[in-house]
Amino acid sequence: xxxxxxxxxxxxxxxxxxxxxxxxxxxxxxxxxxxxxxxxxxxxxxxxxxxxxxxxxxxxxxxxxxxxxxxxxxxxxxxxxxxxxxxxxxxxxxxxxxxxxxxxxxxxxxxxxxxxxxxxxxxxxxxxxxxxxxxxxxxxxxxxxxxxxxxxxxxxxxxxxxxxxxxxxxxxxxxxxxxxxxxxxxxxxxxxxxxxxxxxxxxxxxxxxxxxxxxxxxxxxxxxxxxxxxxxxxxxxxxxxxxxxxxxxxxxxxxxxxxxxxxxxxxxxxxxxxxxxxxxxxxxxxxxxxxxxxxxxxxxxxxxxxxxxxxxxxxxxxxxxxxxxxxxxxxxxxxxxxxxxxxxxxxxxxxxxxxxxxxxxxxxxxxxxxxxxxxxxxxxxxxxxxxxxxxxxxxxxxxxxxxxxxxxxxxxxxxxxxxxxxxxxxxxxxxxxxxxxxxxxxxxxxxxxxxxxxxxxxxxxxxxxxxxxxxxxxxxxxxxxxxxxxxxxxxxxxxxxxxxxxxxxxxxxxxxxxxxxxxxxxxxxxxxxxxxxxxxxxxxxxxxxxxxxxxxxxxxxxxxxxxxxxxxxxxxxxxxxxxxxxxxxxxxxxxxxxxxxxxxxxxxxxxxxxxxxxxxxxxxxxxxxxxxxxxxxxxxxxxxxxxxxxxxxxxxxxxxxxxxxxxxxxxxxxxxxxxxxxxxxxxxxxxxxxxxxxxxxxxxxxxxxxxxxxxxxxxxxxxxxxxxxxxxxxxxxxxxxxxxxxxxxxxxxxxxxxxxxxxxxxxxxxx
Numbered sequence: 139x140x141x142x143x144x145x146x147x148x149x150x151x152x153x154x155x156x157x158x159x160x161x162x163x164x165x166x167x168x169x170x171x172x173x174x175x176x177x178x179x180x181x182x183x184x185x186x187x188x189x190x191x192x193x194x195x196x197x198x199x200x201x202x203x204x205x206x207x208x209x210x211x212x213x214x215x216x217x218x219x220x221x222x223x224x225x226x227x228x229x230x231x232x233x234x235x236x237x238x239x240x241x242x243x244x245x246x247x248x249x250x251x252x253x254x255x256x257x258x259x260x261x262x263x264x265x266x267x268x269x270x271x272x273x274x275x276x277x278x279x280x281x282x283x284x285x286x287x288x289x290x291x292x293x294x295x296x297x298x299x300x301x302x303x304x305x306x307x308x309x310x311x312x313x314x315x316x317x318x319x320x321x322x323x324x325x326x327x328x329x330x331x332x333x334x335x336x337x338x339x340x341x342x343x344x345x346x347x348x349x350x351x352x353x354x355x356x357x358x359x360x361x362x363x364x365x366x367x368x369x370x371x372x373x374x375x376x377x378x379x380x381x382x383x384x385x386x387x388x389x390x391x392x393x394x395x396x397x398x399x400x401x402x403x404x405x406x407x408x409x410x411x412x413x414x415x416x417x418x419x420x421x422x423x424x425x426x427x428x429x430x431x432x433x434x435x436x437x438x439x440x441x442x443x444x445x446x447x448x449x450x451x452x453x454x455x456x457x458x459x460x461x462x463x464x465x466x467x468x469x470x471x472x473x474x475x476x477x478x479x480x481x482x483x484x485x486x487x488x489x490x491x492x493x494x495x496x497x498x499x500x501x502x503x504x505x506x507x508x509x510x511x512x513x514x515x516x517x518x519x520x521x522x523x524x525x526x527x528x529x530x531x532x533x534x535x536x537x538x539x540x541x542x543x544x545x546x547x548x549x550x551x552x553x554x555x556x557x558x559x560x561x562x563x564x565x566x567x568x569x570x571x572x573x574x575x576x577x578x579x580x581x582x583x584x585x586x587x588x589x590x591x592x593x594x595x596x597x598x599x600x601x602x603x604x605x606x607x608x609x610x611x612x613x614x615x616x617x618x619x620x621x622x623x624x625x626x627x628x629x630x631x632x633x634x635x636x637x638x639x640x641x642x643x644x645x646x647x648x649x650x651x652x653x654x655x656x657x658x659x660x661x662x663x664x665x666x667x668x669x670x671x672x673x674x675x676x677x678x679x680x681x682x683x684x685x686x687x688x689x690x691x692x693x694x695x696x697x698x699x700x701x702x703x704x705x706x707x708x709x710x711x712x713x714x715x716x717x718x719x720x721x722x723x724x725x726x727x728x729x730x731x732x733x734x735x736x737x738x739x740x741x742x743x744x745x746x747x748x749x750x751x752x753x754x755x756x757x758x759x760x761x762x763x764x765x766x767x768x769x770x771x772x773x774x775x776x777x778x779x780x781x782x783x784x785x786x787x788x789x790x791x792x793x794x795x796x797x798x799x800x801x802x803x804x805x806x807x808x809x810x811x812x813x814x815x816x817x818x819x820x821x822x823x824x825x826x827x828x829x830x831x832x833x834x835x836x837x838x839x840x841x842x843x844x845x846x847x848x849x850x851x852x853x854x855x856x857x858x859x860x861x862x863x864x865x866x867x868x869x870x871x872x873x874x875x876x877x878x879x880x881x882x883x884x885x886x887x888x889x890x891x892x893x894x895x896x897x898x899x900x901x902x903x904x905x
Contacts, residue, residue, distance in 0.1 A: 154455055158448035166441035173433045181426050182393060185351070185406040185419045189391075192353050193410055193417045195343045196364075199335075200292070201412065203247050203316060207333050208290075210242060211320055216254075220320055220329045223259045224268050232268050239263065248339030250309065253302050253332040255279060266304045275303060283317050283330055290318045292413050294337075294363055302332060310336035314363065340364035350425050356382060358414040370420070381405070385416060395423065516540050516591040524551075524593070524600060526651030533647055543587050546604040548643040550617060551650065553657035554599040554624070557635040557669040557768070573599050576628055576636070583623055598661070600654060605643070613643065621672050637664040637671040662726040666719075668768045686722040688732055689715060690861055697743050700781065703789050708781055716773045731903050733763055733772065740780060742853070748839060749787040753779040799824065800838035803831065804846075811851050812872050817843045852888050855881070859897040866893045 210216055219235050235254070243249040243265075253264040257280075260271040271279075278301030286293075293315045297308045300315065316333040344353045344366035352370040355363040360382040381396055384405070391408040404426055406419040470493050519536055522528050528536070537544050556572060573594045580592045580601055590602040603620065607613040621638045628636050639660030641653035660673040667673065692715045699708035715736070719729060737760040744751055753759065763772045806820055820843075821828040835843050851873045858864050864872075870881035885893050 151452055154452035155449060158452055159445055162441055162444045162448055166437050166444075170434055170437040173437070177433065178426065181421075182404075182406070185393075185404070185421060186391070186408070188351065189353070189406055189408045189417045189419045192344055192419075193408060196340055196355065196417075197410060197412050199247055199339070199343065200316075203249065203333055203335065204290070206242055206247075207252075207316060207318060207331060208322070210238065211318060211331055212322065217321060220254070220256050221258065222256075224256075224261045224263070232263065236263060236267070240265070242333075248335055248342075249333055250313070250336050251305050251334045253305055253334070254329070255302075255332070256329045258328050262302070264302070264305060269303070275301065279330070283332070284319070284327055286317065286319075289322055290316070292316055292357075294357055294361060300334065302334075305332070305334055310338040312337040312363075314340070337364050341366055350421065352420045354418040354420070356385075356416040356418065358416075363415065370422075385418070387416075512540065513591070517593045520591050520593045520600075520602070521595060523647070523650050524595065524602075524654040528648075530648050537647075540591075542590060543604055545606075546645075547606045547608065548604075548613060548645065549647060549650070549653070550603045550605065550643050551641040551653040551657045552601045552603060552621065552624075553639045553641075553654065553661055554601075554636050555597060555639075555661055555664070557637055557664070558771070569597065570594070572632060572634065573597070575632070576624075579627060579631065580624060583627060584620060598658060600657065602647075602650060602653075618672065625670055625672075635669040637661060637667075637669065637673065639664075640672070640674045642676045664768070665726060665766075665772075666724070666729060666769060668770070686718075686724050686728065686732075688735060688861065689718045690857065692718060693736060693739065696781070697739075700743065700785055700788065701747070703785050705782060705785050708785060709777055712773070712777055712781060716769055720769055727903075730764070734760060737763065737776070737780075740776075740784075744784055746839070747784075747788055749784050751780060751783045751787060753783070796834045796838055799826070799831065800835050803835055803843070804839070807847055807850055811847065811854060812874065814874055815847065848884060849888070852885055855885060855893065856889075856896065859893055860900045869893070 216235075216238075219231060222231060224232050239252045239254060242252055251265050253262060255262045255271070257271075257276070260276065262269050262271055262275070282301050295313055295315050297311055297313060300313065314335050314337060316335070318331050319327040320329040320331060321327075340355065341364050344355075344364060350370070352365070352367040354365050354377065357363055360379070362377070365377070378398065381398065384394060384396060385407050386392060387409065389409075390411075391406075393404065393406045396403050396405050398420075402423040404421045404423055406421075407416055409416045519528070519540065534544075536542075554576065556569060556576075577592045577594050577599050580589075580599070584601070584603070588604050590604070592599065592601040594600075603617070605613055605616055607616055617640060621640070624638070625636055628634055639657040639662075641656035641660070644653055656675040660675040660678060663673050663678060664671040692711055696708055696711040696715060699705075699711055719732065724732070738757070741754065741757060741760060744754060763775065766772045766775060802824060803820055806823070807815065817828050817832060821831050824831065832843055835841075835846070839846055841849065855869050855873060858869050858872075866882065867878045870878040873881065875881040875884075882892055885896070889896060891899070
């Protein structure tokens with residue numbers, strides 16, 4: 139069996155080697171052949187494009203020169219000048235004509251000189267000026283140019299052979315010369331124009347080409363006009379004439395291979411329809427094949443790597459296919475588990491079976507561990523349910539998976555908050571721990587079939603209670619019984635009082651979010667009801683038909699007592715203030731507004747008196763009352779932490795002459811704010827200098843006299859806006875403003891809004 143297996147193993151290896159290597163070799167060969175062919179085709183197309191680009195660049199310059207020259211000589215002015223005799227009287231015409239010729243010579247065209255010749259009047263004009271034609275010059279021009287059959291032609295000439303005197307700077311050895319007979323439409327030439335361009339300009343245009351390529355321009359007589367990158371052809375740059383004979387003039391373009399000085403070149407050419415010039419590109423075949431060679435080496439490298447990988451895969455794959463269970467055994471060992479039974483004596487399938495049994499046991503343990511986490515999952519589900527994040531379609535599956543009760547008559551939500559933390563037993567930071575302890579206590583007190591999982595959300599403990607009561611009396615009795623049991627046990631174990639808000643009953647669990655909001659809304663009323671409150675949302679008066687007015691009279695008496703440092707009277711009036719709040723049926727939102735307003739005005743009084751109360755240093759402390767759980771606690775806080783320290787601070791202030799004077803000034807302002815009052819009038823009444831009074835008042839109060847008067851009047855305006863029906867105009871007149879617009883501007887500058895909007899916002903908050 140072992141021998142057979144070995145034979146089968148080698149057959150498997152051979153099969154996998156053939157299967158993996160043959161496709162790689164075939165693919166690599168085809169890839170190289172296709173890529174080499176594509177590169178050669180691309181290179182051929184690229185050379186054609188390069189020739190076309192060179193032709194376009196050169197002919198663009200030549201056409202521009204031709205068109206500009208034609209436009210110049212066909213102008214009426216030029217035709218008129220050509221027939222004139224250029225003498226001293228026509229100097230201005232000569233100057234203008236020379237200016238036009240110079241204008242044609244732009245940097246882009248590379249024109250070195252333009253020569254205008256008149257045969258009839260025997261003169262010549264170019265960059266060097268105006269000269270008369272002598273006999274020899276005339277004969278040379280006539281012989282070289284007038285014998286040309288065409289009216290316009292491009293000629294190639296050596297710099298020394300141009301018959302026009304001083305026409306070139308001899309910057310190049312050869313020039314191309316555009317010669318046009320004048321006039322163009324006449325059979326008898328009266329003159330000519332010659333535009334002389336150095337061959338160097340064409341070489342510069344072609345010099346922008348690739349360094350691994352050489353370009354040649356031939357005229358129709360196979361005479362070389364320009365040649366770029368001569369170094370590419372060899373040290374001498376020699377081009378045999380036989381090469382030019384290989385070019386088929388009847389074809390506009392073509393390609394062929396040719397050997398020059400023992401080097402094989404790829405020749406591409408293209409003939410121009412414009413002037414029958416031929417543009418030739420020469421590229422070494424070795425350069426063309428360089429890319430193919432690099433791809434060949436790359437392909438060979440990749441194929442070699444793939445072959446090595448294929449061989450490795452063949453050997454490894456054969457072992458895997460021959461002994462698949464070995465991989466399973468390796469996986470078992472890779473987990474770090476060691477078996478006591480040696481692998482030589484243990485059947486591999488027995489080993490796998492043993493491992494699977496162990497996995498099943500581990501799975502069983504994992505299930506037990508997950509069960510221990512069900513409580514947290516239930517709590518997370520309840521939090522999402524109370525926050526309205528559970529969809530209706532999720533509920534049946536969740537109730538079933540968590541084994542919750544799915545039958546009930548009514549559902550109610552309890553929301554519980556701690557009334558007061560016992561500072562002797564607990565720290566204020568322990569509130570979260572206490573809430574979780576209460577949450578666990580409720581789980582023990584209420585059977586699982588009568589509730590869902592209790593949860594803690596922020597500073598509130600909430601529980602969904604299940605009832606199966608048929609009538610409202612039984613329902614109310616059951617709910618009260620459960621709540622009192624919870625309060626009693628919390629009191630016994632933690633020595634804490636708690637208040638409970640109870641939602642209205644509902645039948646669908648998807649309404650839990652609404653019930654949760656109702657229970658929290660009910661808890662807000664514990665501020666008025668006191669500690670250990672049990673508040674049913676359905677028993678609350680939420681219509682708010684009666685709104686208690688702000689007790690301004692009581693507030694004023696409290697403030698007067700503070701100003702007079704009368705502690706007893708201040709505490710008596712403060713008690714009346716809170717009795718007023720307790721006596722009236724005030725909605726909790728209005729109660730918060732009244733308390734916030736009272737504390738804000740109390741803070742303003744503190745600032746006005748310049749007092750320093752450590753527990754009431756900033757406007758942030760105004761909302762500190764919200765941390766208390768009863769009206770009595772707020773009462774004690776205001777009296778002990780604010781009013782009494784405020785009176786003590788007022789008493790402790792320096793009773794100097796300056797304070798008395800500033801107090802008198804404040805008293806005068808308070809009594810005469812609705813009259814035409816000024817610093818000068820007060821100074822006259824107190825028999826002091828106005829500037830002296832101003833400095834004292836600024837030092838004692840922190841405000842200038844005008845700022846203090848403005849603030850006091852605007853505070854009075856705010857009081858009238860919220861407590862009376864006086865119009866804005868009436869208030870402005872009563873506060874001695876010239877007109878209501880000045881009052882509105884002052885009010886908006888101080889408060890940020892107009893008096894009308896201030897009154898509207900206050901009424902909205904009251905509602």
